Amino acid sequence: MNLSRFAVLMLAIMLGACASQNVRTGTNADADANGAPVAETTEEEALVSSTADKDPWEGFNRRMFSFNHFLDRAILKPTAKGYVKVTPKFMRTGVSNFFRNLRQPVTAVNLLLQGHPVQAFNATGRFAFNAVFGIGGLFDPATAAEIPYRERDFGQTLAQWGWDDSRYLVLPIFGPATVRDGIGSGVSTTISPVSWLAQREGAGVSVLYGVDARANALPMESFLEGAVDPYLLIRDAYLQRRHCQIVDCSEEMPDYLLPDYDYEIPDFDRLP
Numbered sequence: 001m002n003l004s005r006f007a008v009l010m011l012a013i014m015l016g017a018c019a020s021q022n023v024r025t026g027t028n029a030d031a032d033a034n035g036a037p038v039a040e041t042t043e044e045e046a047l048v049s050s051t052a053d054k055d056p057w058e059g060f061n062r063r064m065f066s067f068n069h070f071l072d073r074a075i076l077k078p079t080a081k082g083y084v085k086v087t088p089k090f091m092r093t094g095v096s097n098f099f100r101n102l103r104q105p106v107t108a109v110n111l112l113l114q115g116h117p118v119q120a121f122n123a124t125g126r127f128a129f130n131a132v133f134g135i136g137g138l139f140d141p142a143t144a145a146e147i148p149y150r151e152r153d154f155g156q157t158l159a160q161w162g163w164d165d166s167r168y169l170v171l172p173i174f175g176p177a178t179v180r181d182g183i184g185s186g187v188s189t190t191i192s193p194v195s196w197l198a199q200r201e202g203a204g205v206s207v208l209y210g211v212d213a214r215a216n217a218l219p220m221e222s223f224l225e226g227a228v229d230p231y232l233l234i235r236d237a238y239l240q241r242r243h244c245q246i247v248d249c250s251e252e253m254p255d256y257l258l259p260d261y262d263y264e265i266p267d268f269d270r271l272p
Contacts (some may be wrong), residue, residue: 036243054178055168064170065231068251069175072214080214095212101130101137103151109191110152114160123150153186159246168235189224198234 055061086090104127111120126147129139143149158180166180177185189195198205227233 009128034191052168055235057167057169059172061168061235062231064172065234068170074201074209076214077218080211080218083211086213086219091213092215095208096216097134097140098137099142099194099209099212100149101127101134102197106188107150108154110154110157111155114152119150121254122148151174153181153184154187155181155242156245158184164246168239176234178239178242181242228246 052230104123108120108123108127111117111123126149127137129142129147130140130146133139133141155178163180168177169177169179169180171177171183174182174185194205194209198209224230224233
């Protein structure tokens with residue numbers, strides 16, 4: 001079972017914090033054509049308005065969100081915290097590097113399908129470089145060699161092929177997605193080297209993959225503190241980032257929202 005959605009959740013939590021900051025886009029002095037005052041709006045309210053129409057299944061999604069939250073608090077988060085507590089930091093970093101490198105072949109395929117053969121070649125080269133010189137990918141010499149890291153998935157490919165609008169959907173365990181991205185995730189899982197390795201070595205590989213991804217999300221959870229509605233926060237942050245992964249937002253968004261945002265492996269010493 002591929003649990004890479006937890007990595008997406010980590011980014012959604014982090015980006016959601018940015019989306020939740022209230023920024024005035026109007027003032028009490030503003031007026032409409034009839035001279036009536038225009039109500040103040042916030043960046044968060046504008047974002048909710050623009051994404052609400054993509055969530056017609058909100059009732060189902062909220063129930064699934066609650067189920068995932070219960071499962072996380074009962075099993076997944078305690079397991080991840082236990083993993084962090086008993087596993088040395090250098091080993092956790094190596095595991096994260098290993099699985100991160102295994103995602104590069106899927107990225108290469110999607111870059112090729114999206115019409116970027118040079119970038120696909122670079123992703124393949126990065127994978128091979130780390131596999132050979134990074135002891136199977138446990139280390140990341142490719143970054144030191146300035147070979148760029150990219151992530152592409154089949155949801156993005158389907159969007160590039162014309163499926164540019166899709167309903168929001170919360171999947172059990174996997175978390176935030178859309179119908180398009182859920183299908184894309186299924187394709188990615190089918191061809192992923194992680195799945196191939198799990199079939200060969202056993203389910204423990206998938207379990208470790210999920211635990212590692214959930215552990216990486218632990219330092220980011222403080223961004224959800226004080227959220228009036230965590231469901232809306234995560235939904236809108238997820239949809240905003242997916243939009244920027246498909247449409248170039250470089251002129252309107254900060255660096256951390258850009259498609260190739262290369263996050264560092266979190267510092268586990270900052271656990272909440």
